Amino acid sequence: MSAHAEDPATEVFVAHRNLIFTVAYEMLGSAADAEDVLQETWLRWADVDPDRVRDERAYLVRITTRLSLNRLRSLKRRRESYVGSWLPEPLLTAPDMTENVELAESVSMAMMLVLETLSPTERAVFVLREAFDVDYGEIAAAVGKSTAAVHQIARRARRHVEARRPRGTVSPEEARAAMEAFQRAVDTRDLQGFLDVLAPDVVLLGDGGGVKKAAIHPVVGAEKVFRMMMGGIGTVGAALTSEPTVVNGNPGLVIRLDGELDTVVAARIDDGRITGLYAVRNPAKLTHFTEENPITLR
Template structure:
């Protein structure tokens, strides 16, 4: 294949799979900015490949992306050690139809990405590639540089780890909508009781300010503790902020703006009608991807 047609073919293949590759990298890293860096490195390496030697281009690209993401994940681990306060994934504005793909929406939700954070880099890569993207064990083995037998063991360990920590209750769109409406009502009218009534006894509140803006420095646990914090924190917002519902990470969330600029993202997880998780991202460095939809795919 001559150089120009080969480069055009490489470009077309990369563009065709770009959304998939971004999603793989994002689910491994929890950071859109770092996922974009991985895609840039993947593209540079892809342009040097002799396409005549590639049997499955999609699998080859996923392999490059995974290897680059693993390298980046280890760097991120060192960065997170010095992060101020709790770390939350970088929120993405996603298309409403992402929510219709239940498995995809679940895999990029704040709740699931936080569970994935508890895995080792190898476990996270194997879990994402196997349980989210359904790659075969031999494909994953090539991507992570291990034998298929080792990958099966890692997958089993990661699956058990995730199963023990992932949310188990039933979530409906109506319940999530009810939670977001209760939150907005609490902010706009000061009527907090309707929000408090939805808090699960073991609800967890996590705020991420990155040491740049004010946020909780540790996760808050329990309905009484979270209620007290919300009562103190939401009372002064009425009249100073505007709010809108949006699909963030595949689920309904609240975007809070101050003077038109995005100030805070509030995502909530519900189970069996109650709010079990409230995730608040305020770090300005993480708010750039909620002004325009990010395309993700499986």
């Protein structure tokens, strides 16, 4: 898919590429599947005469939504048989993205997990309306429902998400401070350091995909999380290093073993303390965590 200045269709697609990828990722929780949808959207768009399209952004979003919905329904079935906890595929994003609070929250690991609890249609409606500000008529055309039905679905999805999303907005500075304290506790293996930064009822979810060792079930409680993490580190038998990163627009942590990427850690932070830890170890989900993903809501 190379860009040629004389090709209007290519110019339009390239101009909206990052938006299309972001829509697909928020729908699917997988960078690999979002890339596939991106390619399929291009193939559909390449057969369209751009001069006959009134709103190019809306048209591309509509194609992307339909393709993502079809894929999401099959992914839902596969995820039901996934070994252990299923976590979204983490994205390496630019450091300055943490300053865009709206974008960072919409693709945060915590929000992506909340979106997983919606039905495919509810997820599509919520994402398009709340994240991308698509009007109800366009959403109706994308999901194959009436406008009245989309209004009802949107209200239901919004109530569901509001009951489960992080309790308040966390400033980038607060999030960085919490993750820096967490990194220090990991590096020093200091129990008190963990207890200071983790909420008493913190939940650790680990995703090894049946390939890498990870907790099969959620681990609840600061001391239990400490024992689980330190027990794993103590049996590694390799040089472990950690470094700060930006995961899905929010401060996170990369853990390497003998210099090789092993785990990407994201967090949910409420009132200055970590209430959720998401540790992705499945190698298949870390293949895209090598270069920054340019994502956007507009």
